Amino acid sequence: MKLLLLFFVLITTSAVAQQPAGQTDLVKTSEQYFNEKMASDHIVGLSAAIILDGKVIWQQGFGYADRENKIAMTPQTVVNIGSITKTFTALALMQLNEQGKLDINKPLKTYLPRFRPMAGPGISPDRITLKAVMTHTSGIQSDIWKNSDLESGKYTDIPGFVNQTCLLYPAGMVGLYSNAGYNLLGNVIKAVSKEDYADYIHRHILDPLAMSHSGFAMDSLQNRCKIYAYGQNFKVFELRDIASGGIYADLNDFTKYATCLLKAYRGETNSIIKASTLHEMFCLQNASVPIETNKKGLGWFMFKNDSTFAVYHAGSAGFAQAKLLLFPEKNAAVIVMTNTAEGGQAAEDFCFKLLPRFGLRVSDLFPAPVTGVVLDTSHLAQLSPAELKKHAGSYAKATSYATISVADKYLRMCENDEITILKPLSANQYVPYEISGNDTLMKKSGQRFFFINIHGYHYLIQRSGEREYNWGYQLKPVDVSLWQKRTGLYQQYGYQMLIGDSKFKSVELYITPDRVLMCRLRTMGSTNEIPLDVIDNNHALSSGVNAGFGGFTVTFKTNKDEQLVDFAGITFRK
Structure with a gap:
């Protein structure tokens, strides 16, 4: 074990001399935690930082950024932060809102007139505000995988793709995490600011914060890590969806972002955002949403109780993982980045284990129940x-x-x-x-x-x-006479996802004795039995919110003699 500890502890760049005893203990336990997890969870590379009283008290790299060439993981190693990019997108929107260039309470189509998805009964795109998209309560489907890599597509393609899908729920009814929605917001930023999304983020967030080692795949950043899963090195998958998951950063730059937000919240002078605007972003926004899984601010998830709160976001892209947890009232933050799929759980656990130190629990992430009073079981009701x-x-x-x-x-x-x-x-x-x-x-x-x-x-x-x-x-029982002729096995063809278990093999449609239309979706790594809710004769919704392959439009069509199924932009035929 001693040899393992020596192997994994590589570089510490920002230890502060004569730390208070509480900080020293925190640093020691953090180092010990990651030393153990690097070995037990087979993590190739990881970096982490802790900010207390607005200052970085510890940051350290463990393992390798490039295992094959024995290049150490350090705070200068650049990692894709994945969906934490959404906090930058939300911040950019709030900058424009602050300047009066847009109003997040107005409909999305006010700023993106070409937004024209299909809408079912009682569902209208006119009711989808920018705020609804920012809080993932718009009813826009989770993802669109057609041309999802940067070589095949670009974020400006997304409005056209979304227009080929159905809105799944009325705005404000269901919390449904949507990468597609955040890419629409990237298009809004482009339309309103007259700057490309990536250029806007550079000019108005990264450059003012001197985040000179951060940016996008197009920027050819130095010191980028390799990515790993299942013990193997995988080719980097560059996302088309730069507004929902495209930012790369090293730990040094990431701490600049976190400390800036902490300062801005406290009203200290900064070049990014007003304190009042950030307070709005860190305010609970989805308390009235009836079907919801997490408390949310604007662009952030929230841990919140009667005494205090924290904001949090996780990111995952091409097996790289990142976690950012801010305690604005305590002037503290935690950051973890890893280049290994198996490192995501250790990173999240590390963040969540620190919640009690700041007066919070994991359960503070969950919304208050909407089901009302729980009745005693001593008296059963007599119902007809x-x-x-x-x-x-x-x-x-x-x-x-x-x-x-x-x-x-x-x-x-x-x-x-x-x-x-x-x-x-x-x-x-x-x-x-x-x-x-x-x-x-x-x-x-x-x-x-x-x-x-x-x-x-x-x-x-x-x-x-x-x-x-x-x-x-x-669910309404399906019309067997209509749907029976569509049952059977459909093989994937055309555009294919380029990484990992998300590569698709086939879709098999069948109808159960309960008259539920089912989709057996096979990928290279899993088989998923997915109930479908029929929207109309040519469209269905994959059921299950924020879980697996739930929350997608499934489209049925014919091409000459072939029957086709489109699942989130991936095509299958029989």
């Missing part, structure tokens, strides 16, 4: 068959679905042959029982199921303590 029957049907999750039927005075829920009995506490609240042994019912302690109507959708939500889990909404 008609009251029970309104909940009957199939509810789609990300990789399965649950079918609910009436069973005497109760509801019977079946998912993948697992049976749960739901006993009513009210017309819309039920307590679950699992079947054990010879039909013995065992109550699932602390759990409830709620049926809630939201904007015309009949949702099933599981409640466990203060956490809620969306099980999806009630």
Whole structure:
């Protein structure tokens, strides 16, 4: 173990002499944590920094930026920060908002008139504001993978691609993380500022902060790391989506960005943003969104309780990983960057383990429940068959679905042959029982199921303590006579993703006995069973919000004698 520790501890560039005892202990435990994780998690290279009282008290590189050539990972190693780019995009929009050049409360199409996606009943693109896109509550689908590398496409292609998709939910109803949405925001920045997105970020954020070792793939930056996964070195995948995940930075520059935001929040003079604007960005924005998984500000995720808050964003691009956690009221921050897919979990755990030091918990990330008061189980409600029957049907999750039927005075829920009995506490609240042994019912302690109507959708939500889990909404049975002829195996052809497990093999469509249309999506590394919600005769929605392959438009069409399926821009045919 001593040899491993000596091997992985390579360079420390910013240790501060005579640190206070608390800081010294923090630095030691941080070094020990990463030394152990480098070995146990097979991480090739990683760098990390801690900022306290607005100053960098520690930053260090571990392992290799380039294992094959024995080049050390240091604070000067450049890494793709992935989706943390979204915080730069949001900051750019707020600069323009601050200058009166745009209003984030106005519709997206005000600034991007060519934004014309397909819209279903009760869903209008006119209601999608810039703020809705910034908070991932717009209903715009998650991603579009057609021409997703920088050689094949560019971020200005995205409006045209989005126009070929359906809006999936009414704006403000569902939190659905959308890279496509942030690339539309990059187009807004270009249209309003009259500068290319990358040029704008350089001139108005990177250059004023002297982040001279940061930029985009087009900038030919020096000291870029290689990327690794499963013990192998992979070719770098340059993203087309530069406004949602295209920025590269080294740790030294990254700390400049973090300390600037901390100073700006405290009202200290800076050339980037006003304190009042940053306070708005760091204010909870999505409290009224009924189907949501995380608290969010503008461009940031939030940990928030009654006493304090933190803002956070993670990034992942081509197996590189980055994490940025800011404690604005405490004038502190944590940064971790790694060139290894397996390093992402260690990086996140390191950030989250520091939350209690600043008065927060991981649970402070989750929204307050929308299901209301949890009733006592001592008195079951007596409901008529008609009251029970309104909940009957199939509810789609990300990789399965649950079918609910009436069973005497109760509801019977079946998912993948697992049976749960739901006993009513009210017309819309039920307590679950699992079947054990010879039909013995065992109550699932602390759990409830709620049926809630939201904007015309009949949702099933599981409640466990203060956490809620969306099980999806009630699906309409498919028209078997129409969809049966489309079932079968479709092989991928045409444009292919260029990296890792996301390379696609096939799509197989089938209809279950419950009349649910299913899509068996095979990639090079996984098989995914995805329920589809039919939108119209030629379009469906892959169900399951913010999980796996949920939240995409699936399009069906014919070309001469071929039947085609388009899944998020990837084409399959049979």
